[in-house]
Amino acid sequence: ESLWTVPELFDEKITTRPNSDGAGVPVLVSDKTWWCPRGPPEETGPGKLLLPLRSREVVELDTASHGVRTLVSLPVEPVGRAHLERTSLLAGKPLLAVGCADGKVRCFDLIRPAVPLWERPAEPSTPPPRGTLAAGRASRPNGMCVALTMSGRMTCFHTVDGKEAWTLDLGGPLAPGNALPGAPAEALAAIVHGDGRVTAVDLG
Secondary structure (H helix, E strand, O other), X not given: OOOOOOOOOOOOOOOEEOOOOOOOOOEEOOOHHHHOOOOOOEEEEOOEEEEEEOOOEEEEEEOOOOOXXXXXXXXXXXXXXXXXXXXXXXXXXXXXXXXXXXOEEEEEEOOOOOOOOEEEEOOOOOOOOOOOEOOOOEEEOOOEEEXXXXXXXXXXXXXXXXXXXXXXXXXXXXXXXXXXXXXXXXXXXXXXXXXXXXXXXXXX
């Protein structure tokens, strides 16, 4: 039984969309389900859910009022989960990090979300498609997040300033469909390569 719904989360009548990575001519949308979110909403606090949309927005859902609030509008399509930095939130500076389809990780100060606080390519030396993100970023403790590219490069960023904490070369391109841990308490990531190998990484 459905307790409540969010009407018109996206406009399914739109028949074209921008290229996911922001380059090239618009693409025809022949199936309206393309607009559906590619992952479930993520709880960020009491009664609050965070949801990236393929319409290039990250929205907050309020389970009490059933309202929808746009937190940021992105220049390209988001990839995987967005990351609301809880440490910065407690300090009064809410930061939101998002992996994007052009291979960059962008971080926004939600008090002034018009432009990114910082943006970094997850793999500076390799342009898309190999340098595109294989999964959304993974939240880590102590104000950090991890990004993973299709070529097998894993990078941990400091959310506050975008500086790299560490990088890891997994030794080869990845298979599609990989995912990183969804919660900071989860430290083990199992990554599948394009040749069938599996690499286990301790993110702790």
